[in-house]
Amino acid sequence: MKLKHIQHLYWRAGFGIxxxxxxxxxxxxxxxxxxxxxxxxxxxxxxxxxxxxxxQILKSGGPLSDVERKKIQQLSRKKSIELxxxxxxxxxxxxxxxxxxxxxxxxxxxxxxxxxxxxTQKYNNxxxxxxxxxxxxxxxxxSKEAAMTKYLxxxxxxxxxxxxxxxxxxMELFTLGEGHYTEEDIKESAKAxxxxxxxxxxxxxxxAFQHDNSYKVFFxxxxxxxxxxxxxxxxxxxxxAKFICEKIYAYFVNDRLNAKHINEMVDVxxxxxxxxxxxxxxxxxxWFYDDENIGIKIKSPVELLVGINHLVPIRFENKKQLLxxxxxxxxxxxxxxxxxxxxxxxxxxxxxxxxxxxxxxSILLNDAYISKVENDESxxxxxxxxxxxxxxxxxxxxxxxxxxxxxxxFKQVPSNKLQDYVLMAPLSSTAEQYLSxxxxxxKQEYCVQxxxxxxxxxx
Amino acid sequence: MERRKFLKQSSLASSLFFVPSFVKxxxxxATSKLGYKRLVIIQLSGGNDGLNTVVxxxxxxxxxxxxxxxxxxxxxxxxxxxxxxxxxLLPLKRLYDNGDLTVINNVGYPNPVRSHFRSMDIxxxxxxxNRYSQTGWLGRYLDNYxxxxxxxxxxxxxxxxxxxxxxxxxxxxxxxxxxxxxSRDPYFKNLVNHEKDAHLSEHNLGYLYKTxxxxxxxxxxxxETTKTVSNHASYPDNKFANQLKTTAQFINSGIETxxxxxxxxxxxxxxxxxxTQKRLLKTYADGVxxxxxxxxxxxxxxDTLVLTxxxxxxxxxxxxxxxxxxxxxxxxxxxxxxxxxxxIYNNNPNLSDLDDNGDLKFEIxxxxxxxxxxxxxxxxxxxxILNKNFNQLEFI
Numbered sequence: 001m002k003l004k005h006i007q008h009l010y011w012r013a014g015f016g017i018x019x020x021x022x023x024x025x026x027x028x029x030x031x032x033x034x035x036x037x038x039x040x041x042x043x044x045x046x047x048x049x050x051x052x053x054x055x056q057i058l059k060s061g062g063p064l065s066d067v068e069r070k071k072i073q074q075l076s077r078k079k080s081i082e083l084x085x086x087x088x089x090x091x092x093x094x095x096x097x098x099x100x101x102x103x104x105x106x107x108x109x110x111x112x113x114x115x116x117x118x119x120t121q122k123y124n125n126x127x128x129x130x131x132x133x134x135x136x137x138x139x140x141x142x143s144k145e146a147a148m149t150k151y152l153x154x155x156x157x158x159x160x161x162x163x164x165x166x167x168x169x170x171m172e173l174f175t176l177g178e179g180h181y182t183e184e185d186i187k188e189s190a191k192a193x194x195x196x197x198x199x200x201x202x203x204x205x206x207x208a209f210q211h212d213n214s215y216k217v218f219f220x221x222x223x224x225x226x227x228x229x230x231x232x233x234x235x236x237x238x239x240x241a242k243f244i245c246e247k248i249y250a251y252f253v254n255d256r257l258n259a260k261h262i263n264e265m266v267d268v269x270x271x272x273x274x275x276x277x278x279x280x281x282x283x284x285x286x287w288f289y290d291d292e293n294i295g296i297k298i299k300s301p302v303e304l305l306v307g308i309n310h311l312v313p314i315r316f317e318n319k320k321q322l323l324x325x326x327x328x329x330x331x332x333x334x335x336x337x338x339x340x341x342x343x344x345x346x347x348x349x350x351x352x353x354x355x356x357x358x359x360x361x362s363i364l365l366n367d368a369y370i371s372k373v374e375n376d377e378s379x380x381x382x383x384x385x386x387x388x389x390x391x392x393x394x395x396x397x398x399x400x401x402x403x404x405x406x407x408x409x410f411k412q413v414p415s416n417k418l419q420d421y422v423l424m425a426p427l428s429s430t431a432e433q434y435l436s437x438x439x440x441x442x443k444q445e446y447c448v449q450x451x452x453x454x455x456x457x458x459x
Numbered sequence: 460m461e462r463r464k465f466l467k468q469s470s471l472a473s474s475l476f477f478v479p480s481f482v483k484x485x486x487x488x489a490t491s492k493l494g495y496k497r498l499v500i501i502q503l504s505g506g507n508d509g510l511n512t513v514v515x516x517x518x519x520x521x522x523x524x525x526x527x528x529x530x531x532x533x534x535x536x537x538x539x540x541x542x543x544x545x546x547x548l549l550p551l552k553r554l555y556d557n558g559d560l561t562v563i564n565n566v567g568y569p570n571p572v573r574s575h576f577r578s579m580d581i582x583x584x585x586x587x588x589n590r591y592s593q594t595g596w597l598g599r600y601l602d603n604y605x606x607x608x609x610x611x612x613x614x615x616x617x618x619x620x621x622x623x624x625x626x627x628x629x630x631x632x633x634x635x636x637x638x639x640x641x642s643r644d645p646y647f648k649n650l651v652n653h654e655k656d657a658h659l660s661e662h663n664l665g666y667l668y669k670t671x672x673x674x675x676x677x678x679x680x681x682x683e684t685t686k687t688v689s690n691h692a693s694y695p696d697n698k699f700a701n702q703l704k705t706t707a708q709f710i711n712s713g714i715e716t717x718x719x720x721x722x723x724x725x726x727x728x729x730x731x732x733x734x735t736q737k738r739l740l741k742t743y744a745d746g747v748x749x750x751x752x753x754x755x756x757x758x759x760x761x762d763t764l765v766l767t768x769x770x771x772x773x774x775x776x777x778x779x780x781x782x783x784x785x786x787x788x789x790x791x792x793x794x795x796x797x798x799x800x801x802x803i804y805n806n807n808p809n810l811s812d813l814d815d816n817g818d819l820k821f822e823i824x825x826x827x828x829x830x831x832x833x834x835x836x837x838x839x840x841x842x843x844i845l846n847k848n849f850n851q852l853e854f855i
Binding site: 153156157160165168172296328330340345351352353354355356358359362425434449452453454455458 | 572573574575576577608616617618628630631632638641642644646647649650662663664666667668670671673674675677678729730778779780782784785815816
């Protein structure tokens with residue numbers, strides 16, 4: 001398999017690949033490389049932060065006193081940061097690379113948030129569990145998650161007074177897309193999800209006395225439907241398979257959709273809604289490796305942060321700073337802007353984020369210093385400048401960097417080939433010329449320069 | 460290439476030599492006389508419940524539809540014989556009494572969409588409900604009538620679709636100094652000078668370059684213009700009030716910016732609405748009053764128009780969770796010192812003529828408000844920006 005193609009695959013199915021990991025894959029055929037990716041993701045390793053103190057309170061079964069309620073909130077706030085870090089950490093050192101990337105993807109399809117960290121962790125692990133499984137099982141599981149019944153008010157959806165929030169978003173954002181159902185479909189399906197709730201520990205409970213057992217008319221079918229029936233009927237629509245395939249294409253291939261490619265995907269997915277088969281098909285398709293699909297995606301903030309860490313492992317001594325960066329870059333894990341999630345692509349980029357994103361590698365890896373490029377500056381001037389940056393910006397972030405790791409992984413890569421391993425977007429000739437004048441610097445500094453190019457923002 | 464020769468070339472580049480064509484395009488737009496009038500948008504995200512904001516306290520249908528959610532007559536601040544403000548809106552009542560506030564009722568659009576995101580997009584792009592647009596109405600204002608991105612500033616970390624144009628994007632910043640410091644690395648300056656592929660702007664990578672150039676040119680201007688003015692006026696201590704405080708600081712510095720964008724979120728009250736909305740409306744009203752007072756004491760209020768909207772109102776009937784579901788038409792607040800028609804602009808919401816979902820029918824298309832603001836306040840051709848001809852209203 002071609003070097004660039006393996007890198008492309010690993011950027012889309014993961015967060016990049018290092019030269020020493022790349023080497024053994026070069027002689028394999030495409031299918032073998034893809035198979036390996038799936039094989040390595042067979043296991044499911046849930047996130048597991050310690051919530052025992054919270055579980056203790058939740059186990060009581062309620063009703064909760066005000067003190068207990070407050071305690072849950074307090075603990076959750078603290079532990080949510082821990083969960084965020086734990087998820088970040090997981091992506092930085094993934095055991096199951098593809099599964100983790102899929103988990104990140106699904107978290108932006110089945111968007112949800114909650115202030116109870118026990119429920120959020122459970123939810124996040126459900127995403128991880130079904131990430132490569134069957135889509136029908138996945139949607140059913142999601143509809144019964146405590147965090148989801150809270151987030152989209154299914155809990156308040158009662159026979160006497162239906163609440164349409166979940167029914168609407170289920171169709172608009174999770175399965176069909178806007179315009180592929182009627183307001184009547186929403187009203188009727190909301191009835192089917194009445195009574196969906198959870199106990200204190202976060203397990204699903206169907207409150208029978210709140211469930212509407214009347215006949216519902218949904219997509220032309222009539223019956224005493226429950227939530228699972230509604231999901232069955234939704235999945236019968238080819239539009240559902242198309243909707244998900246479009247999302248997968250935009251995320252893993254190209255945000256400019258190609259109708260022909262997507263149609264091929266729908267043919268595969270509509271058969272049995274097996275996510276694994278679909279992804280395998282995509283990663284093996286010839287068009288996945290077309291030049292027009294390589295290095296053209298704008299990295300999400302998480303892809304950017306995790307990608308930098310992939311080259312040079314970093315450790316934040318102050319965890320809040322990693323959280324701060326997520327916020328400034330516009331993507332805080334577990335805290336989506338709204339139920340539609342992050343729009344992605346160009347909407348990651350505005351006047352604010354672009355400056356920070358370009359500066360980020362140098363801030364994290366080199367005390368905010370990139371290179372000497374200004375006219376007629378003496379060595380001593382540059383040293384002074386570097387010191388100022390280090391004091392002003394670099395020291396704001398308490399970070400440990402493992403440059404030895406980088407040096408080891410890149411031992412066989414000569415400096416002038418570094419860009420082939422660091423960048424996915426082709427360099428323009430002018431940028432290449434510009435870079436060639438900076439060659440006298442060390443491999444480390446050259447790496448930082450490459451990572452400071454807009455080209456590095458692409459994958 | 461030798462270093463010295465290269466540097467010589469790169470210093471040449473700082474003249475127009477290597478500057479991409481889309482940068483040059485900025486300069487070619489004649490700096491039109493845009494005047495001093497400013498527009499401040501306040502977006503209430505999540506769908507504010509308009510009926511509990513401006514309460515039809517004599518309407519039995521209102522109380523019937525909301526047995527435990529309606530606001531009782533004794534709790535409201537009366538503004539006329541039929542309508543009263545939510546108790547959190549006392550500061551707004553003062554503006555009302557002063558003739559600085561117009562309330563426009565029943566604002567919406569045909570074929571209303573009850574999805575937050577879609578409806579917000581519709582409000583921000585000002586397109587028909589069944590059409591999608593990648594540009595916002597203020598972005599298109601920048602495209603047509605501005606030559607610099609910073610003529611539109613969102614006082615936040617991220618830029619809304621409303622301020623994204625085809626050619627120009629507005630700027631998002633709430634801290635000019637941090638914004639400036641980030642963008643001033645010489646590495647980027649040289650890089651910009653080297654980028655000469657005009658077609659780049661069509662691709663994602665080109666979009667990055669384009670945004671980088673805009674950010675650099677704007678950060679410097681915003682920082683240097685606003686750094687001399689500090690704001691000592693007193694504001695409540697919250698994120699929304701801080702946005703308004705920064706906006707006032709910008710306006711009072713004499714910056715050229717024409718449009719400011721701010722927002723307050725959390726209005727999606729499907730459950731437990733009474734407390735949530737009470738708190739949010741207080742945050743809104745207290746912030747706005749501090750803002751108006753600040754502008755007044757700096758003599759900039761008469762040149763400022765504030766428009767408050769939410770992506771939709773909420774269903775007339777309450778739901779089972781002490782809340783309300785997504786609805787349609789809603790009220791819009793216009794605040795300014797030069798209002799032509801003050802107070803309540805039009806008819807009260809008609810609760811006896813609802814649509815099939817039990818939602819209000821709209822009377823005024825929000826785009827007629829935009830058209831009026833563009834035409835009469837910002838004094839530009841509204842049709843060119845809205846791609847359609849809308850009637851003008853008479854509030855300014």
